[in-house]
Amino acid sequence: MMLPLPEKFDENELFIIFSTVITWGLMFILPRRLSAVTITIIWTFNVFLALLADITIGVKPYELYFTIDHKKHELFDVLLHFATYPTLSYFVVSCYQYYKPKGLKHLSFIIFWAGIAITIEWISVKFNVFTYTGWKLYLSFFVYLVVFAASIWLSNYTEKKHAYKWRPTS
Numbered sequence: 001m002m003l004p005l006p007e008k009f010d011e012n013e014l015f016i017i018f019s020t021v022i023t024w025g026l027m028f029i030l031p032r033r034l035s036a037v038t039i040t041i042i043w044t045f046n047v048f049l050a051l052l053a054d055i056t057i058g059v060k061p062y063e064l065y066f067t068i069d070h071k072k073h074e075l076f077d078v079l080l081h082f083a084t085y086p087t088l089s090y091f092v093v094s095c096y097q098y099y100k101p102k103g104l105k106h107l108s109f110i111i112f113w114a115g116i117a118i119t120i121e122w123i124s125v126k127f128n129v130f131t132y133t134g135w136k137l138y139l140s141f142f143v144y145l146v147v148f149a150a151s152i153w154l155s156n157y158t159e160k161k162h163a164y165k166w167r168p169t170s
């Protein structure tokens with residue numbers, strides 16, 4: 001079964017393509033600071049969270065939002081969930097592992113990244129990537145706080161537990 005193509009190719013598909021190209025480009029340009037194991041776990045965890053949100057609050061009975069052009073999934077929904085969305089948590093965790101903020105700096109770090117995430121989401125709403133039918137943008141801020149804190153915790157756990165520590169050369 002093949003996923004349907006967009007009914008019309010417009011600003012939301014362009015936004016997803018542009019966002020994916022930019023974030024993936026940055027991932028390959030910036031130094032890699034995480035092990036392949038950690039990247040895989042963080043990536044999978046964030047894909048799971050995005051899909052969980054879509055199948056709980058994005059469908060009946062709640063239908064608080066939908067993505068792209070309609071309530072049915074299409075090719076660009078898959079790109080959004082599997083390639084675009086997880087990149088932000090990748091950058092959060094990568095920066096966290098590099099700077100390792102402690103105490104209030106740790107909290108400020110998570111708040112800062114949640115602010116970036118909410119800004120990106122606000123822009124994506126303007127490009128009709130998300131259409132809110134009951135969801136409020138400010139609620140996403142609290143979700144990002146939890147998602148980023150959980151991603152950081154998971155990366156710390158993974159980095160401590162896996163046997164083969166990959167160390168960047170630069």
